[in-house]
Amino acid sequence: MASDAMSIFLYVLYSLSIFLFTFFLFRTTANRRRSRLPPGNLGLPLLGETLQLISAYKTENPEPFIDDRVSKFGAVFTTHVFGEATVFSADPEINRLILINEGKLFESSYPGSISNLLGRHSLLLMRGNLHKRMHSLTMSFANSSIIKDHLLVDIDRLVRLNMESWSGRILLLDEAKKITFQLTVKQLMSFDPCEWTENLMKEYMLLIEGFFTVPFPLFSGTYRRAIKARTKVAEELRLVVRERRKESERGERKNDMLGALFDEDGNGGGFSDEELVDFLLALLVAGYDTTSTIMTLAVKFLTETPLALAQLKEEHDEIRARKGESEALQWEDYKAMPFTQCVVNETLRVANIISGVFRRAITDVDIKGYTIPKGWKVFASLRAVHLNQEYYKDARSFNPWRWQMNTTGSGTSPPVNVFTPFGGGPRRCPGYELARVGLSVFLHHMVTRFSWVPAEEDKLLFFPTTRTQKRYPIVVQPRTPSNLM
Numbered sequence: 001m002a003s004d005a006m007s008i009f010l011y012v013l014y015s016l017s018i019f020l021f022t023f024f025l026f027r028t029t030a031n032r033r034r035s036r037l038p039p040g041n042l043g044l045p046l047l048g049e050t051l052q053l054i055s056a057y058k059t060e061n062p063e064p065f066i067d068d069r070v071s072k073f074g075a076v077f078t079t080h081v082f083g084e085a086t087v088f089s090a091d092p093e094i095n096r097l098i099l100i101n102e103g104k105l106f107e108s109s110y111p112g113s114i115s116n117l118l119g120r121h122s123l124l125l126m127r128g129n130l131h132k133r134m135h136s137l138t139m140s141f142a143n144s145s146i147i148k149d150h151l152l153v154d155i156d157r158l159v160r161l162n163m164e165s166w167s168g169r170i171l172l173l174d175e176a177k178k179i180t181f182q183l184t185v186k187q188l189m190s191f192d193p194c195e196w197t198e199n200l201m202k203e204y205m206l207l208i209e210g211f212f213t214v215p216f217p218l219f220s221g222t223y224r225r226a227i228k229a230r231t232k233v234a235e236e237l238r239l240v241v242r243e244r245r246k247e248s249e250r251g252e253r254k255n256d257m258l259g260a261l262f263d264e265d266g267n268g269g270g271f272s273d274e275e276l277v278d279f280l281l282a283l284l285v286a287g288y289d290t291t292s293t294i295m296t297l298a299v300k301f302l303t304e305t306p307l308a309l310a311q312l313k314e315e316h317d318e319i320r321a322r323k324g325e326s327e328a329l330q331w332e333d334y335k336a337m338p339f340t341q342c343v344v345n346e347t348l349r350v351a352n353i354i355s356g357v358f359r360r361a362i363t364d365v366d367i368k369g370y371t372i373p374k375g376w377k378v379f380a381s382l383r384a385v386h387l388n389q390e391y392y393k394d395a396r397s398f399n400p401w402r403w404q405m406n407t408t409g410s411g412t413s414p415p416v417n418v419f420t421p422f423g424g425g426p427r428r429c430p431g432y433e434l435a436r437v438g439l440s441v442f443l444h445h446m447v448t449r450f451s452w453v454p455a456e457e458d459k460l461l462f463f464p465t466t467r468t469q470k471r472y473p474i475v476v477q478p479r480t481p482s483n484l485m
């Protein structure tokens with residue numbers, strides 16, 4: 001016990017001295033270059049402005065920390081958060097430069113908790129040529145023609161299967177998570193829902209909870225549990241990979257992501273089991289939480305905007321009327337959902353599931369008259385741009401009709417590079433089309449099968465991730481001819 005206390009004390013002392021050393025080093029560097037650094041405030045020693053950031057996001061305002069500084073300093077400013085001097089950008093042009101110069105001027109940089117839990121062979125942490133190769137492999141697996149030819153069938157089937165058990169009060173976020181987890185496991189490894197996928201999902205939830213904690217098992221029970229869950233998930237995935245490697249050696253091939261990886265050179269792409277496990281584990285993380293949250297928030301925004309919900313229902317009722325009660329959606333049906341695509345865009349814009357991306361400057365970078373010093377962190381805020389009045393009239397309201405110019409020629413079009421919910425450049429989300437199709441199919445079955453009301457008030461939270469406080473409880477009722485609204 002005494003030796004535990006002593007090691008904690010020594011550990012804290014050691015961390016403190018590293019923090020102070022780094023902080024003063026940055027301060028000195030910052031002073032030297034102050035004239036060319038973006039304006040801003042480094043805050044308190046050690047803490048910087050981290051506490052201001054955390055307390056700002058306790059409100060219902062989606063972007064208080066950035067709004068406040070943009071009004072004082074402009075769209076690009078300097079701050080110091082989570083132990084590092086960081087340049088924040090709310091400027092679409094600068095964001096674009098940051099995103100397209102991945103690997104040249106900047107490289108992605110995730111907090112320690114996320115990197116440790118994902119594993120170093122995940123796509124999100126790969127760099128250079130290997131990243132290029134694996135990113136394009138992932139893109140080719142999730143592109144429109146693959147979705148059209150075989151993923152859509154599973155999406156439609158699994159969404160309907162899950163909705164069959166809905167009745168009375170449900171927590172929509174939990175239901176959406178179940179659906180997206182099952183979908184992703186199916187797409188990656190061809191497993192249909194079973195006890196194994198359910199247990200795996202429970203471990204995944206624990207793993208994801210560890211993302212926004214202090215990455216020291218000694219200090220955080222959540223992080224400890226997440227590490228344990230990661231080990232269990234990796235063990236399970238390793239067994240799958242080994243089994244599939246044997247099948248592949250026998251010439252058997254499944255039409256899923258793992259199959260695509262084995263196809264690379266007929267022998268697991270030359271990848272080790274460890275590499276394949278990290279890769280799959282991270283893809284499951286990237287697709288699961290994001291898509292389920294966007295499904296839930298789309299329903300919340302529609303519930304609060306009855307005219308939009310009515311128009312969406314009309315679009316989907318027409319499709320259903322053509323197809324009868326139980327026929328599965330086809331690619332042509334997905335392509336005949338113009339208003340749904342406005343709803344999808346507007347949900348992505350207002351919800352901003354990924355509020356922005358962190359990068360690190362790998363050299364001194366001159367942008368718009370400022371210099372971002374080598375080694376500094378950069379945060380390209382996608383949300384600050386999406387919620388800027390300059391680019392979107394009445395930017396903080398949910399208004400799907402603003403996107404109708406793309407289909408009807410009315411409305412005003414935002415400038416290019418302003419709408420970037422899936423990022424951009426070499427790290428652009430490879431699952432963007434899959435997410436859009438998944439959400440559209442989910443909305444189709446939701447509005448054609450059910451009417452619903454919120455079971456209680458629930459509010460949006462924006463930190464550390466975008467979600468609703470109570471997982472959006474609603475009461476659902478099957479739609480019948482006498483209950484069409």
Ligand code: HEM
Binds near residue numbers: 135291358423
């Ligand atoms: C609404 C749903 C989604 C949103 C808003 C979203 C957003 C994003 C964003 C902004 C990035 C860029 C991160 C960066 O530049 O550092 C990204 C990357 C990524 N996304 Fe998505 N995503 C969604 C769904 C999905 C799905 C369904 C998949 C599954 C295939 C997926 C897989 C990935 C992966 C693997 C990366 C890392 C790419 C890389 O670093 O090269 N995402 N996503």
